[in-house]
Amino acid sequence: xxxxxxxxxxxxxxxxxxxxxxxxxxxxxxxxxxxxxxxxxxxxxxxxxxxxxxxxxxxxxxxxxxxxxxxxxxxxxxxxxxxxxxxxxxxxxxxxxxxxxxxxxxxxxxxxxxxxxxxxxxxxxxxxxxxxxxxxxxxxxxxxxxxxxxxxxxxxxxxxxxxxxxxxxxxxxxxxxxxxxxxxxxxxxxxxxxxxxxxxxxxxxxxxxxxxxxxxxxxxxxxxxxxxxxxxxxxxxxxxxxxxxxxxxxxxxxxxxxxxxxxxxxxxxxxxxxxxxxxxxxxxxxxxxxxxxxxxxxxxxxxxxxxxxxxxxxxxxxxxxxxxxxxxxxxxxxxxxxxxxxxxxxxxxxxxxxxxxxxxxxxxxxxxxxxxxxxxxxxxxxxxxxxxxxxxxxxxxxxxxxxxxxxxxxxxxxxxxxxxxxxxxxxxxx
Numbered sequence: 001x002x003x004x005x006x007x008x009x010x011x012x013x014x015x016x017x018x019x020x021x022x023x024x025x026x027x028x029x030x031x032x033x034x035x036x037x038x039x040x041x042x043x044x045x046x047x048x049x050x051x052x053x054x055x056x057x058x059x060x061x062x063x064x065x066x067x068x069x070x071x072x073x074x075x076x077x078x079x080x081x082x083x084x085x086x087x088x089x090x091x092x093x094x095x096x097x098x099x100x101x102x103x104x105x106x107x108x109x110x111x112x113x114x115x116x117x118x119x120x121x122x123x124x125x126x127x128x129x130x131x132x133x134x135x136x137x138x139x140x141x142x143x144x145x146x147x148x149x150x151x152x153x154x155x156x157x158x159x160x161x162x163x164x165x166x167x168x169x170x171x172x173x174x175x176x177x178x179x180x181x182x183x184x185x186x187x188x189x190x191x192x193x194x195x196x197x198x199x200x201x202x203x204x205x206x207x208x209x210x211x212x213x214x215x216x217x218x219x220x221x222x223x224x225x226x227x228x229x230x231x232x233x234x235x236x237x238x239x240x241x242x243x244x245x246x247x248x249x250x251x252x253x254x255x256x257x258x259x260x261x262x263x264x265x266x267x268x269x270x271x272x273x274x275x276x277x278x279x280x281x282x283x284x285x286x287x288x289x290x291x292x293x294x295x296x297x298x299x300x301x302x303x304x305x306x307x308x309x310x311x312x313x314x315x316x317x318x319x320x321x322x323x324x325x326x327x328x329x330x331x332x333x334x335x336x337x338x339x340x341x342x343x344x345x346x347x348x349x350x351x352x353x354x355x356x357x358x359x360x361x362x363x364x365x366x367x368x369x370x371x372x373x374x375x376x377x378x379x380x381x382x383x384x385x386x387x388x389x390x391x392x393x394x395x396x397x398x399x400x401x402x403x404x405x406x407x408x409x410x411x412x413x414x415x416x417x418x419x420x421x422x423x424x425x426x427x428x429x430x
Contacts, residue, residue, distance in 0.1 A: 008082075043069065043159070062249060112139045119183055119197075120380060136377070197216075223306050225336040269292045270293055
């Protein structure tokens with residue numbers, strides 16, 4: 001099929017899928033988990049072939065780490081599916097109910113978005129997470145992964161599609177695109193595709209936004225910050241900094257910049273340098289930090305760079321307000337954290353930092369759909385639309401209004417003898 005036929009098939013499937021009952025969707029998810037387990041050897045073999053090709057092509061180490069899909073990753077995605085099954089179905093929830101008049105009731109009810117097109121990086125586990133989240137939320141999905149994961153993505157899609165079909169899902173609800181040309185063509189298919197979620201660089205997200213009429217839920221760079229306040233517990237600050245930076249560097253919620261209050265810089269920087277370098281991390285810093293520790297000079301570009309590697313930039317600031325100003329200027333509105341013992345400072349930081357996820361006294365790495373209890377995520381949105389932060393099930397539904405009457409017409413409420421609306425908020429289930 002050409003991409004136009006693929007998108008048309010996904011649209012037709014989305015209409016049927018929107019009405020599939022929770023029990024049927026959960027049964028399909030269970031069958032998908034079983035199929036992934038049963039087909040694990042073939043999946044791992046396909047991934048080995050992708051890994052070997054990527055190594056020959058000198059794929060960067062962080063991307064190689066993302067690409068790997070072994071037994072451990074299969075266990076993780078199956079655990080994610082099992083937790084997803086336990087979550088409440090987001091479709092069909094009554095968000096509000098209003099009596100317009102006796103016998104005329106308006107309901108605001110959640111419903112699937114429709115067809116979601118997702119372009120994502122070299123993480124095969126993302127394909128499983130995204131497709132199962134779309135299934136649970138009643139959406140059809142068109143997926144385009146990185147070419148370096150082509151064999152892994154293909155066998156995963158075939159496994160998921162077959163298991164879904166065996167469980168009675170409409171044919172065509174999951175579609176895999178495999179060429180770069182398909183992405184460009186997909187952007188023109190606003191007749192069939194309802195939302196695009198790009199997962200990649202800021203430039204890539206902006207390219208998508210500038211070349212389509214389809215709504216885009218943008219996941220831009222992950223330029224995340226740790227700010228160590230002058231009133232921080234330094235041992236806690238070291239622990240949080242190391243975890244934010246080094247626990248897994250090749251992800252968008254890893255810290256890229258460390259901001260340090262000048263009040264504690266001389267005491268803190270030598271300690272955090274030792275801890276970071278022990279974990280293989282290279283440090284770059286401003287002039288003030290270079291006066292305290294032996295460090296490579298940071299350039300203006302470093303403050304707006306997503307390294308996705310064992311590199312961190314360090315800046316000494318005059319206090320909380322300068323830290324907030326720096327984050328709002330150079331950050332990507334993703335995830336930023338403050339380490340402080342002062343509650344008022346934590347509250348000020350979280351109120352004024354303009355990011356989707358703002359934390360106090362914990363690692364930036366907690367910014368994740370699975371850790372939030374959302375059943376994994378299709379991505380983290382830094383946009384200010386209906387979904388922000390980790391986009392899980394609730395971010396994959398929209399709503400519609402259902403008006404249930406008993407013969408009323410607008411003319412009844414017009415003119416000199418017009419009936420009056422009651423507009424009474426009610427608690428109802430529908």
